[in-house]
Amino acid sequence: MSASGVEVVHGLSGLASAREHWERLTRHDHRYWLQFPYFEEMLCHVPWGGDSVAFHLWRDATGCVQAIVPLRFQRLPIRRVSFKCAVLVASTFDEVTCQSSSCDFPCAGPAEAERALRAVVAHLRRAPDKSSVLLLGRVTRHSAAYAAASAVETSTRRFAAVGGSKWISVDRPFTELKKALSGKFKISLRSTRRNLDTLGLVEFGSTVRGDADFDRVFDEFLQIEASGWKGAHGTGTGLLVNATSNQRDFLTALARRSDVSTMELHWLTVNGECIASQLWMREGTCRVAFKIGYREEYARYQPGHLLIEHVLADSCADATLKNVDFVSDAAWLDKWRVEYEPWYHCYLPVSRVGGTLASQLLRVPSRDQWRIPFSGAANAKRPD
Template identity: 30%
Template structure:
């Protein structure tokens, strides 16, 4: 099943899952970058047929960051091969990809766990596993059997960024409810979703008050007083190297550069970011919307296309006083929403929503979103022993500690 359609070794004991069969899947553990590269073609096919897209775990995005992070992490990437839930696929089909890294649950709690892999730059903005459409149940059933069969730590697995109202979340809830050999704890955090409405005016009427819309029109007039305003998306005829350099430099010049979190602030970050953007552009998966006053770039926003959705990556805007007071970031977001509904180059036909990939408190996506995006996370282990004790008590203990200690948690 392709993206458009998605938008519209065996086990001896029987599975107890009504939604999936552990006998129809086997788990392979990869702990080297070379191992991931060996399965690159299968991973790309899986991403094209995923139940829920996640460009940040696709090979073209993951491998450059994986190579930059290789000396700092213990990789435990799990590949699940098997058939789909109906049994119609070949048993050697890749139906699940769970990129994990082995780490401590917390520096003060020396219990090992597997958590979703995160790159050294923190650019892996969503850590939803790639699971084949129609085979989510078998993927999770096989993973559960693998976890129960382990004789050595780590015996705790963490799942993050399972989107609300998705096939993955529903299957995970069923799996963890029905398999009484496992115990888990559950938590939810919030991000922001831009969902297409019937037209742009309906969208704005839903998310913006009349007063707010008048204020944004006033900001647009103030910006036009500084020079001719032009909004454009990346075109095949553009000098992409120059444009990417401008974008990276603009981000470095703002507050992200001052606190050391911009692309150019990281060791080799600018070069790696540029390679990723160029590869996304080559695959026709990149939107880079820019706002210029004259020839000056004053705002830019990048996103990766993954039908039926789109995922925000990096955004930058000019913080010098004449431009910052005009709210160029908000004005660029307005244009992006127009293009979402006009099927222009920003998102294109078949894109129904944009995941901002922003934190709950981010001002711009909070003001423009149509709805909260609920992202679920789970801590899962086998019943009995130290794993269950830690799993049940760890979140409550963390809640009682100061934020500076809590933030070191792997969960």
């Protein structure tokens, strides 16, 4: 262990050795992506290889681990200039980390997070092959990482808001939730449901891990999710037809691993034929939507929206549930009057030269910022 109180363990074996500390620190933190089994499976399936992660365990004066900061080292562009960065795991997107609705690290509390982050930066500065910056990306305002970075980095431009995810409160009667929807959307839902009823017997249901037919229903979900426009003759992004299997293997592992939070499949059938299927997770007071699919030949009946309506109604009726996390920021979710949680990205300088240069470049407006119209010319066209 270094003088800074930081001990570093590496890869999946290092994570396994820190499991007791990780689970103690997250015992009362029910964000699904910080639960040990989820994080372990994520590292088992990321395309860049989980064994590249260095877990920085920070111990207090008594020797107790009070925070774990998982970092990977990669080159990232800052204003088109490449820098070697230490990156908090899940700060950047790939087909596996995108299933985490934000990013953070396990810690005992805000004070411990700040002390741990200072110790980790000091440890990185003593490394022989220094990183230029430490990136804490995709963090939200209520995260420990955001609070710690706010205390450590005092510059006026320490955070950039890029992207985010959407969620909705279900801690209310469904009638109240539905009342907030636009009249046009409510009419559309009623109309498509009436039209669907004319086809025959319409049934909604759910299957959870442990049910006798879970494997069959999960395989059916995979087939439906990879059909239509996401199929082999469309974008090729469906789980079964994707050129890489990382995301499919990851979600399959979550669905079948018994110590992962409750996994659910919600489905919609017409005359016994499944026309929509969705993969969800329950953790604490939150229900999480991972993947949504429907048979495109039924698209005019809005089976995806009808099934979401059913899941939201069920969630509102469940006193243990408070929120539904859609993970995505897709525009079509706005029909449900969702809330938006922005992600913040903070670059903490590590090396003197590289860190200073990166900080200076971050003060230069990005291409998107240059596209903002001049305040004195509200009607002017945006520059190309």
